Amino acid sequence: MTDTQWPRFEVFLTEDEGKPAAHVGSVHASDPEIALLNARDVFVRRPQCRDLWVAPAGRVLFRTAEELRSQPVPEESNDKTENLYLVFCKRSHREPLVFIGYRAARSEKAALADAVQEISLPEPTLWAVVSDQAVIRSQAQERASFFTPAETKDYKQHVRYPVARLIKEIQGK
Amino acid sequence: MTDEERLREFEARIARGEKIEPGDWMPERYRKQLIRMISQHAHSEIVGMLPEGKWITRAPTLRRKLVLLAKVQDEAGHGQYLYHAAETLGATREEMLDDLLSGRAKYSSVFNYPTLTWADVGVIGWLVDGAAIVNQTMLAKSSYGPYARAMLRICAEETFHKRQGQEMVILLSQGTAKQREMVQDAINRWWWPTLMMFGPRDSDSKNSPELMRWGIKTRSNDELRQDFVNQMIPDLHALDLMVPDPDLRYDQESGNWLIGPIDWEEFWRVVNGDGPCNEERLRARREAHEDGCWVREALAAYAERNAK
Amino acid sequence: MKFGLSEDRRQLIAGRLLEMADDELIVSHRNSEWTGHAPILEEDIAFANIAQDEMGHAVTWYNALSSLTGQDPDQLVFFRAPSEYRNIQLVELPKGDWAFSMLRQFLFDKWEATHLEALEQCSFQPAAEAACKIRHEEKYHLRHTRAWVRRLALGTEESKTRMQRALDLLWPYCPQLYERSPGFHLLVDESLMPNLPRLAPVWEESVRSELTEIGLRVPDYRSSLKLSRDMHTEYLPKLIEELQQVARLEPGVRW
Numbered sequence: 001m002t003d004t005q006w007p008r009f010e011v012f013l014t015e016d017e018g019k020p021a022a023h024v025g026s027v028h029a030s031d032p033e034i035a036l037l038n039a040r041d042v043f044v045r046r047p048q049c050r051d052l053w054v055a056p057a058g059r060v061l062f063r064t065a066e067e068l069r070s071q072p073v074p075e076e077s078n079d080k081t082e083n084l085y086l087v088f089c090k091r092s093h094r095e096p097l098v099f100i101g102y103r104a105a106r107s108e109k110a111a112l113a114d115a116v117q118e119i120s121l122p123e124p125t126l127w128a129v130v131s132d133q134a135v136i137r138s139q140a141q142e143r144a145s146f147f148t149p150a151e152t153k154d155y156k157q158h159v160r161y162p163v164a165r166l167i168k169e170i171q172g173k
Numbered sequence: 174m175t176d177e178e179r180l181r182e183f184e185a186r187i188a189r190g191e192k193i194e195p196g197d198w199m200p201e202r203y204r205k206q207l208i209r210m211i212s213q214h215a216h217s218e219i220v221g222m223l224p225e226g227k228w229i230t231r232a233p234t235l236r237r238k239l240v241l242l243a244k245v246q247d248e249a250g251h252g253q254y255l256y257h258a259a260e261t262l263g264a265t266r267e268e269m270l271d272d273l274l275s276g277r278a279k280y281s282s283v284f285n286y287p288t289l290t291w292a293d294v295g296v297i298g299w300l301v302d303g304a305a306i307v308n309q310t311m312l313a314k315s316s317y318g319p320y321a322r323a324m325l326r327i328c329a330e331e332t333f334h335k336r337q338g339q340e341m342v343i344l345l346s347q348g349t350a351k352q353r354e355m356v357q358d359a360i361n362r363w364w365w366p367t368l369m370m371f372g373p374r375d376s377d378s379k380n381s382p383e384l385m386r387w388g389i390k391t392r393s394n395d396e397l398r399q400d401f402v403n404q405m406i407p408d409l410h411a412l413d414l415m416v417p418d419p420d421l422r423y424d425q426e427s428g429n430w431l432i433g434p435i436d437w438e439e440f441w442r443v444v445n446g447d448g449p450c451n452e453e454r455l456r457a458r459r460e461a462h463e464d465g466c467w468v469r470e471a472l473a474a475y476a477e478r479n480a481k
Numbered sequence: 482m483k484f485g486l487s488e489d490r491r492q493l494i495a496g497r498l499l500e501m502a503d504d505e506l507i508v509s510h511r512n513s514e515w516t517g518h519a520p521i522l523e524e525d526i527a528f529a530n531i532a533q534d535e536m537g538h539a540v541t542w543y544n545a546l547s548s549l550t551g552q553d554p555d556q557l558v559f560f561r562a563p564s565e566y567r568n569i570q571l572v573e574l575p576k577g578d579w580a581f582s583m584l585r586q587f588l589f590d591k592w593e594a595t596h597l598e599a600l601e602q603c604s605f606q607p608a609a610e611a612a613c614k615i616r617h618e619e620k621y622h623l624r625h626t627r628a629w630v631r632r633l634a635l636g637t638e639e640s641k642t643r644m645q646r647a648l649d650l651l652w653p654y655c656p657q658l659y660e661r662s663p664g665f666h667l668l669v670d671e672s673l674m675p676n677l678p679r680l681a682p683v684w685e686e687s688v689r690s691e692l693t694e695i696g697l698r699v700p701d702y703r704s705s706l707k708l709s710r711d712m713h714t715e716y717l718p719k720l721i722e723e724l725q726q727v728a729r730l731e732p733g734v735r736w
Contacts, residue, residue, distance in 0.1 A: 005265060005266055005267040006266075006469075006472075006473075006521075008260065024326075025253075025254055025257045025258075025319075025322075025323070026257045026260070027253065027257075027523065028266060028523065029523070030469075030472035030473055030475070030476040030632075031472075031475070031476040031479065031480075033628055034472070034523075034628060034632075037527065037624065037625055037628065038523045038526075038527070040621075041246075041250075041523070041526045041527045041530055042250050042253045042254075042523075042526060043250075045243075045246060045247060045250055045330070045530075046329075046330065062195065062196060063196065064194050064195070064196040064197050066196070066197050066198065067196050067197075090194075093190075093191050093192040093194075093318065096322075125192075125194060126194050126196075144617045144620075145617045145618065145620035145621040145624070146621060148617060149534065149617060149618045149621065152537075152614075153239075153243065153533075153537070155236065155239050155240050155243060155333075155337075156243050156330075156333050157333060158332040158333040158335075158336040160333075161333065161336035161337050161339070161340040162340070163336060163339045163340055163343060166340065166343045166344075167343065167408075167411060170343070170347060170411065170412065171411065219522065222516060222517045222525065223516075223517040226513075226516030226517045226529075227516075227517075229513040229516060229532075230510055230513060230514065230723050230724060231723055231724065231726050231727045232727070233559065233727040233728035233730075233736040234555050234559075234728070234736050235536070235539070235540050235543070235554055235555060235558060237736060238509075238513075238536050239533060239536055239537060239540070242513060242529055242532055242533035242536060243533060245516050245517075245525075245529050246526050246529045246530055246533065249522060249525045249526040249529070250526055252522065253522065253523075253526075291727045291730075291736075341736070344735045344736065345736075348731070348734050348735060349731050349734055351730065351731055352731060352734065457517060457518065458517075460518070461517070461518040461519065461520065462520075464518075464520065464578075465519070465520020465521060465579065466520075467637070467639045467640055467643070468520035468521070468579050468633070468640070469520060469521060470636070470637050470639070470640070471632060471633050471636025471637045471639070471640030472632050472636060474636045474637045474640075475631075475632040475635055475636045478635075
């Protein structure tokens with residue numbers, strides 16, 4: 001690890017119950033625990049957040065639609081054991097990269113190949129796959145300390161600064 | 174596909190309003206321009222923490238302390254979003270930070286001016302963040318996905334920065350004689366540096382046509398600057414505050430407030446590193462970096478040992 | 482508001498709230514001095530976040546105090562003399578190096594965890610309710626400071642040396658966390674406030690075991706410093722002067 005570089009971790013955030021986790025960016029951290037804390041400080045300064053996941057960037061496989069067209073994912077047929085993978089996709093350029101489900105597969109590429117076969121219309125613009133083992137998650141019992149505090153800081157809401165009213169008062173004088 | 178064909182397809186995608194994502198083919202110049210722009214933007218956020226951060230300890234009410242503490246966190250966070258976007262284009266944070274600390278990288282020259290009084294904090298919030306919002310609203314439509322997404326987040330968080338600054342300036346302008354003097358003085362010092370944030374005149378901007386075609390920039394420097402001026406002047410005058418421009422006049426026909434000449438010599442001097450605080454800002458960041466070396470080494474050592 | 486309390490009980494509680502508020506205000510002040518100077522960008526956000534939370538806690542306690550006595554929080558903060566402040570000396574010490582600030586925050590966070598848990602059980606409702614909310618934020622602080630203290634203590638020879646030095650400097654100031662001010666026993670007798678000295682061994686035991694486990698040497702001696710909250714170090718006047726600089730330009734105006 002170099003001095004200012006620190007390994008990168010991709011960050012996924014679930015806003016609310018019923019909404020899927022979405023990829024929001026990445027953070028640098030020296031290890032997974034620090035990565036989770038950094039992700040919270042960088043990405044959850046405002047509501048809403050229910051769950052936060054981080055995964056080492058090197059463990060996340062990204063493929064754009066363009067890349068898949070020019071180099072389709074090969075079917076792997078060695079007999080490694082099956083593991084659980086998280087699959088994300090971006091259905092159009094307007095939508096975020098979101099979690100669509102788990103796939104049991106022998107590798108990231110195999111999991112991606114499976115998912116690509118299942119979902120064809122409309123063609124997603126971007127895919128991401130990561131092993132479940134590589135993902136570090138915030139816990140449900142931590143929500144009160146990790147995420148609820150962001151909701152209580154109302155001085156970050158621009159409506160708390162009544163500039164229109166102040167200007168009216170001045171003009172009324 | 175030849176490079177020429179790829180380029181045509183790339184430009185057609187942008188014209189269709191599609192986003193370019195990491196991994197998509199892009200011209201090398203597109204990639205380089207974006208890295209330059211995004212990293213400069215990130216550096217600006219990071220450097221921008223310093224002039225305001227030093228007023229947290231002196232903020233005159235508890236509420237203002239909370240606001241400033243929230244604001245500097247946002248700025249550091251915005252820097253993070255932007256470094257991430259640049260990283261998706263192949264830049265490393267190592268390189269970008271090295272460029273910043275060595276003085277090679279540019280950042281918004283507005284932060285090379287000193288914050289001399291408490292009123293400066295309000296004026297920075299209203300004027301500087303206000304100008305940044307005008308620029309950022311345009312950038313949120315950027316053709317490059319990660320940059321556009323980072324900008325949307327930033328714009329949403331930035332609105333309160335401007336509002337709290339505006340509220341501060343309003344209160345000072347309606348306060349005691351000392352307060353009114355303080356805020357007018359701050360505006361006198363920050364007005365021109367803020368206008369310079371929009372960059373050189375269109376006639377002096379060599380990169381612009383290409384940036385426009387590639388959806389990196391969708392409006393010109395002069396257009397954005399004019400928008401900002403038209404927004405600010407009536408609001409300032411409503412508070413009996415002036416801008417230090419003897420040539421300022423309202424043009425009935427266009428509906429524009431026309432400003433006097435910008436001192437472009439000063440602009441280029443400050444952009445090239447010779448502003449009042451350039452050295453001080455970089456020195457502070459460099460010292461923090463050097464003093465913090467043992468900390469980063471400790472974390473790396475711990476991680477290495479625990480990875481085994 | 483009277484909360485069904487006698488005048489002298491109200492004064493005693495107000496006094497205790499002032500102590501708690503001043504502790505938070507001053508530690509937040511010291512933490513915010515790191516803004517833009519943290520050893521890595523991520524910690525600029527993290528430490529500013531902790532400072533922000535502590536400032537929020539200070540506001541909560543000043544507001545609780547205000548509901549008892551009618552005093553204005555901004556007046557209290559910006560127009561008292563240094564000698565009138567009631568924070569412990571631990572929080573007013575200069576920020577030192579990163580090890581010092583991080584360890585100080587850790588020791589303080591460990592105390593808050595113990596203290597707030599007990600405060601939640603007290604019969605003075607406003608404090609009990611506030612303690613409940615604040616505990617959640619403190620839990621996150623502790624997670625952060627604990628992670629850092631651990632990494633710095635176990636990192637390199639240099640980081641361990643700095644942590645040990647910080648502990649040796651800070652330890653003598655810790656007993657003041659649970660020192661009682663005059664009249665406090667009356668509040669304890671009526672369960673209005675927690676029994677601070679009884680919390681002391683809980684805190685000390687927990688801190689000792691955590692720090693020893695990561696290779697630090699916790700001093701055995703009991704500090705001979707007899708500190709009361711109306712006594713301050715030479716560092717406080719300069720801190721207060723900076724704190725009050727702008728507010729004192731024009732007393733009683735809107736900012």
